[in-house]
Amino acid sequence: MTKIKNNYFEDLLKINKAILAPMAGVTTLPYRLFMREMGCKIFISEMVSAKGLYYKSKNTFPLMETNELEHKDSVTGIQIFGSEPEIMGEITERYINDTAFDFIDINMGCPMKKIVNNGDGSALLKDLDKANKVVREVKSASSKPVSVKVRLGFNENIIEDIIKAIEDGGADMITVHGRTREQVFTGEVDYDGIKKAKETASVPLIANGDLDNYLKAKEKMDYTGADGVMIGRGANYDPFIFSQFNECISGKKVSEYSLRDKIDAARKHFEIHLKYSKDKKKVIEFRKYLYWYIKGIKNSAKIRNSINNVNEIDQVYEIFNRIDDILEL
Numbered sequence: 001m002t003k004i005k006n007n008y009f010e011d012l013l014k015i016n017k018a019i020l021a022p023m024a025g026v027t028t029l030p031y032r033l034f035m036r037e038m039g040c041k042i043f044i045s046e047m048v049s050a051k052g053l054y055y056k057s058k059n060t061f062p063l064m065e066t067n068e069l070e071h072k073d074s075v076t077g078i079q080i081f082g083s084e085p086e087i088m089g090e091i092t093e094r095y096i097n098d099t100a101f102d103f104i105d106i107n108m109g110c111p112m113k114k115i116v117n118n119g120d121g122s123a124l125l126k127d128l129d130k131a132n133k134v135v136r137e138v139k140s141a142s143s144k145p146v147s148v149k150v151r152l153g154f155n156e157n158i159i160e161d162i163i164k165a166i167e168d169g170g171a172d173m174i175t176v177h178g179r180t181r182e183q184v185f186t187g188e189v190d191y192d193g194i195k196k197a198k199e200t201a202s203v204p205l206i207a208n209g210d211l212d213n214y215l216k217a218k219e220k221m222d223y224t225g226a227d228g229v230m231i232g233r234g235a236n237y238d239p240f241i242f243s244q245f246n247e248c249i250s251g252k253k254v255s256e257y258s259l260r261d262k263i264d265a266a267r268k269h270f271e272i273h274l275k276y277s278k279d280k281k282k283v284i285e286f287r288k289y290l291y292w293y294i295k296g297i298k299n300s301a302k303i304r305n306s307i308n309n310v311n312e313i314d315q316v317y318e319i320f321n322r323i324d325d326i327l328e329l
């Protein structure tokens with residue numbers, strides 16, 4: 001098959017091969033800005049509902065928040081979900097083309113019932129004709145490159161058909177989470193499925209799923225032949241994963257980090273969070289990150305319990321101080 005020239009993502013992936021996965025409620029603007037400082041250079045926003053934009057839902061617009069920093073030496077795409085091709089095209093033209101986002105990512109992987117029952121997210125993998133039209137409409141309305149994030153299939157692995165359908169619609173890059181919708185987040189990731197996707201695709205292909213340390217990410221990128229990797233939950237627990245991955249693929253000595261370094265990074269995250277979060281409950285919003293950061297800290301059960309009651313800025317610093325005490329023992 002002749003390779004389609006795909007300069008935007010090809011050029012991007014020549015320099016940076018690791019993308020922070022879109023995670024609703026997690027990959028907010030402050031989190032992306034933090035991860036940018038930690039060495040990640042390619043981001044995708046939380047998923048944004050096309051219908052929410054179309055019907056001007058006031059809860060939807062804040063999810064589109066971005067700022068100039070995340071487009072400086074780094075790029076950020078906006079992820080949209082929806083299954084009505086015309087609406088997807090219309091909101092692209094009306095609300096997305098004029099934003100600072102560098103590219104658009106279409107969500108065809110979300111397994112959540114409330115999304116799938118509306119025919120959105122991974123439900124599109126059951127109707128490849130529709131999936132094709134969704135990509136086609138977004139692509140023709142968009143002034144930006146368009147990527148698509150999929151799973152291997154809905155109930156079964158049909159990745160080759162999926163790749164063909166969305167490439168035919170005009171996708172410029174494809175990310176494959178190596179599970180079916182039925183698997184949700186359990187069961188082994190099928191890296192052979194991702195390998196098959198890479199062999200089928202003409203556009204850059206990104207491997208995703210359980211790449212929770214830099215070595216595994218590098219190994220699976222090599223094994224599947226993928227052009228890059230997308231890392232989600234691994235980054236929540238290990239904020240150094242991107243810088244280590246980048247060192248590893250450029251043949252440099254990979255830096256090692258201690259729990260102490262992780263807690264210092266968590267403090268930095270909290271400062272960035274306080275500076276950029278517009279959430280009225282920004283401290284409560286930070287609780288989930290704290291739970292992830294204390295993983296690996298000995299005897300942290302009591303700290304874990306007190307995170308549930310964290311409401312004020314000072315309480316977060318108290319948690320950090322208690323962790324310091326444990327680390328100094």
Ligand SMILES: Cc1cc2nc3c(=O)[nH]c(=O)nc-3n(C[C@H](O)[C@H](O)[C@H](O)COP(=O)(O)O)c2cc1C
Pocket residue numbers: 021022023024025026046047079107108109110149177208209210211212230231232233234
């Ligand atoms: C809390 C959470 C929220 C997620 N939200 C999204 C989302 O908004 N859009 C999307 O395409 N995938 C979403 N995902 C899936 C991730 O992008 C990724 O495909 C999945 O977690 C597998 O990668 P990982 O093993 O590196 O985490 C979410 C995953 C988690 C855990």
